[in-house]
Amino acid sequence: MVLVPFVLLAVLYAFGLSRLWRQAGIGRGVTPAGVAGFWSGMLSLALAAIWPLDAYGAWSLAAHMAQHMLLLALVPPLLLAGKPFAVAAYALPRRWSSALHAALHAPLTRISAWLVPAAVAHSAVMWAWHLPGALEAVLASAPLHHLMHLSFLLAGMWFWAAAWRRLRDPGSGAGAGVVALLAVMMQMGFLGALLAFSQRALYPVYAVRAPGVGLAPLADQQLAGILMWVPSCIPYLAGGLWLLWQGLRRIERRTPSRGTSR
Template sequence: MDGRWIPYCGEAPGPDAWLSRWNLDPVLGTGLVLLALALWRLSAARAATPRQLRCLRCAWTLTGLLYVSPLCALSSAFFTVRVIHHIALVLAIAPLVAIGLERWLRCLPTPLWACTAIASVTFWTWHAPAPYAAALSSVALYALMQLTLLASATAFWVAVRRSGAVAATGAILATTVLMGLLGALITFAARPLYAPHFASTLSWGVSPLQDQQLAGIVMWAPGSMAYLAAAMWIGWRWMRAERARGLRTEPA
């Protein structure tokens, strides 16, 4: 891998080494331990509901999986794995945090369409070639990329949960379209766009363009479908509630 592109997760591994590449960063490890202690304190003090604790524990576990396990190193090799990381961040960890910390986040102003726009712009910005390359050449920028993706997505899901069903569904569908459009642009690009992966996939027998196309498809299909599933879930719950309300108001 080009010496310029040694990101937070380390130099891109080959197929014979990636399973041994665990991230033992003491800063990350200390942070995870402190978060685990905070979760234990919340549980002991009964300061959160069982559902909130489950969500926070799942978010903690996913964070460890993404940033401690060999998947972290693999994301240095493949843009596809990096995209999977980011989709997990905005579509799994962020909503889990939004539910788990709902009690503490309720005082924050979260206008739905502003949060939708900020989350989408943040996601698009970090997947533009130049900002992405900058983030993979600087630990500080890499941390900024991860934190802004998580924070903007968490604010989005908080806003969705506070909004009515119609507005929430509309915001999610708008995000679905934007995610799919970005994925399509990446998939159909005629040449490799992401300099940190121009050579990182070659030892795996994969060209950078093939890796990029697969990453775009992952963003376009599973990523968009996950948002669409959330919109359908909200719509289904709304229709069920409306039906129950109608049954209650029917004359005997």
């Protein structure tokens, strides 16, 4: 189920990039760094949704948490760095790409401006799916499991699209971007700390399954919390600090020096 869209996206991007750079020149339209980001995101997506984390996630909460954090915090900004929709459009016949652009460009641009709703959706998805009852239901139903992973990826893409809009153009709302990134990071860190410092296993299903693969349930849960608390917060912190720095630079450029004001 996951493999077909994954391969399709990879083929469209590779073919579209080849056509784009052949027409416009290497580095035009999307930078080599952006392309490297996209393929790093695809590799992270494969690790999360195909193998090995998807296989181990049924037995280890830490492996399952690594999946979730990749889909929410790492895969979306890496994919978006490579401008996947614009590049993949070059792989399509011109008539198709023009029709898709006319239909989707305006609504996607408008949606990516909704930073607050995107941050709320990101946080809601993160909290809702990590409730013990929700996670137990997910592990008992393959369709629900796929829905959870899709919701993580879509919520992550929406939030990071809104964040990327500010990262590429701090003038579109650097201050709001900093607040949103840090607010989401703090919630993620808080939930991770709850799991890391809890003195009892909070997920009964993993309390049963983890020993079957040689894991202590509480240690597995604490590792899951640390993964959510520390490494998963790094992209949000980095984005917030970048926006803060860009915002301060803009203020500095607008402020006349003492020598100029005399």
